[in-house]
Amino acid sequence: MLEQAAAPVLAAAPPGEGGDMAEKPQDYGLFGPDSVTWRVHIEPVLWIGGFRALLLQSLHPRVMRGTYQNSALFDPRKAWSRFQRTVEFVGVRTFGSTDAVEVAAARVRKLHSSLRGHDPETGATFRIDEPSGLLWVHSTEIDSYAEIARRAGILDDQEVDRYIAESVRAAHVVGLLAAPSSRREMQAYLERMRPELGLTDEARRAVGNLFAPKGEAPTVTKLAIPAIASVALATLPRWARRMYGLPGVPTTDLGVTVALRTLRVATHLLPDVPAPPEIERARRLVREKRDVSGPRRAPLPTGG
Numbered sequence: 001m002l003e004q005a006a007a008p009v010l011a012a013a014p015p016g017e018g019g020d021m022a023e024k025p026q027d028y029g030l031f032g033p034d035s036v037t038w039r040v041h042i043e044p045v046l047w048i049g050g051f052r053a054l055l056l057q058s059l060h061p062r063v064m065r066g067t068y069q070n071s072a073l074f075d076p077r078k079a080w081s082r083f084q085r086t087v088e089f090v091g092v093r094t095f096g097s098t099d100a101v102e103v104a105a106a107r108v109r110k111l112h113s114s115l116r117g118h119d120p121e122t123g124a125t126f127r128i129d130e131p132s133g134l135l136w137v138h139s140t141e142i143d144s145y146a147e148i149a150r151r152a153g154i155l156d157d158q159e160v161d162r163y164i165a166e167s168v169r170a171a172h173v174v175g176l177l178a179a180p181s182s183r184r185e186m187q188a189y190l191e192r193m194r195p196e197l198g199l200t201d202e203a204r205r206a207v208g209n210l211f212a213p214k215g216e217a218p219t220v221t222k223l224a225i226p227a228i229a230s231v232a233l234a235t236l237p238r239w240a241r242r243m244y245g246l247p248g249v250p251t252t253d254l255g256v257t258v259a260l261r262t263l264r265v266a267t268h269l270l271p272d273v274p275a276p277p278e279i280e281r282a283r284r285l286v287r288e289k290r291d292v293s294g295p296r297r298a299p300l301p302t303g304g
Contacts, residue, residue, distance in 0.1 A: 027097045030170065033285035036163040040149045041094045042283050044267040045260060049148035050090075051210065051225075051232035056140035058203040059243055060196065062126065063133045066117030068202040070128060076215035083217075093170055095278040105173040112174075134176055136193065142167040142179075143186050148235065152260040157183065190237070199243050207244070231259065 031037040040046060058064050068074055071082065092104045115128035126133075146163050149155045155163060161182045171179035180186040210229040213222045233241070234256045238248030272283065 027099075029094075029096050029098050029101050030173070031094065031166060033282070033289055035166055036155065036159050037094060037166045038282050038286050039290075040145060040154055040163060042279070042286055043149070043152070043154055043264065044270075044273070045152045045154075045264045046145055046148060047228055048232050048235065048260070048263075049145040050087075050141075051229050052144035052148065052235050053141040054210070055207065055229075055232055055236060055244070056144060056240060057137055058206050059199065059240060060133070060136050060193070061121075061198055061200045061203075062117070062119060063136050064200055064203045064206065065119060066115070066126065066128045066133065068206060069117050070115045074206060074209065079209070079213075079215045080217040080221075091276060091279060093173055095276075095282045097278070100278075101173060109175055129175065131176060134174055135171075135179060135189075138167075138171050138174060138176060138179055139186060139189055142170070143190065144235075146183065146186070148260065151235070151257045152264040154264070194239060197243065231256065231263075235260070 057067075075082075089104055089108060092100050096104070109129070112129035112134075113127070117126050117128055118124075119126065142164060146155070146160050149163065150157070150160050164183055164186055165181045168179050168181050180189050207229075211226045213225045217225075233244065233246070234252055236244070238250075238253070241252070242248045275283075
């Protein structure tokens with residue numbers, strides 16, 4: 001399955017690079033330099049999307065309880081290393097070779113298959129890797145990245161559809177057979193899920209940790225996380241902001257959209273943060289393609 005997903009992004013090396021290697025395909029994993037996914041995920045502003053995903057995921061009581069009962073994210077002594085492993089997995093899934101993606105995915109699937117959660121309201125025990133929970137986590141992650149990319153001016157509406165369609169490959173990696181493949185399907189799925197959502201005590205504690213991080217994270221990280229989380233909270237859909245006790249008004253959407261565009265421009269003035277070789281390669285290849293095709297601008301959306 002993974003090999004089939006990766007097949008569309010295997011491409012020949014550019015002529016003249018590496019002699020005989022010019023005839024061998026480059027293994028770009030699930031995506032590649034022609035994908036919308038690579039163009040989105042090299043953008044520093046996407047960190048806000050990651051925190052937005054955490055905030056949305058926390059509104060699913062069963063998912064939140066299962067995570068809270070099993071994850072080191074909520075242990076101050078282990079939270080930073082656990083967070084780093086999550087970031088590493090997303091990086092490998094997005095930019096790694098086919099073999100690297102398969103190894104990382106198999107490790108995650110094996111771990112999740114061994115974990116169980118307990119629902120205090122029903123007394124039921126449930127698997128952490130039950131498909132409904134995996135689908136919620138995947139969909140809220142992808143929706144968050146797509147919305148931040150759209151509102152920051154990285155993608156237009158048509159490209160958002162392409163991004164979400166590409167993300168189905170990532171859904172297969174964690175064991176899902178199907179997932180939303182367009183913005184319309186994604187919005188319909190989130191709308192269907194709303195009656196099941198709510199703010200649990202576990203979610204309150206988890207979100208509190210975002211705004212007052214503890215543990216062994218570097219000081220600069222502890223200072224940055226609350227600021228990123230605050231912006232992420234403001235980017236949530238209006239119904240989700242209301243669940244967190246915040247106003248869900250249109251003026252917030254427009255203001256945050258303008259702020260995201262400004263922040264994206266600002267990050268482009270800064271040097272790249274050092275990254276693993278596969279991410280450095282992706283940055284180089286995407287920028288080379290952009291230099292050839294020229295910059296593009298997406299229209300200003302209002303959010304919502």
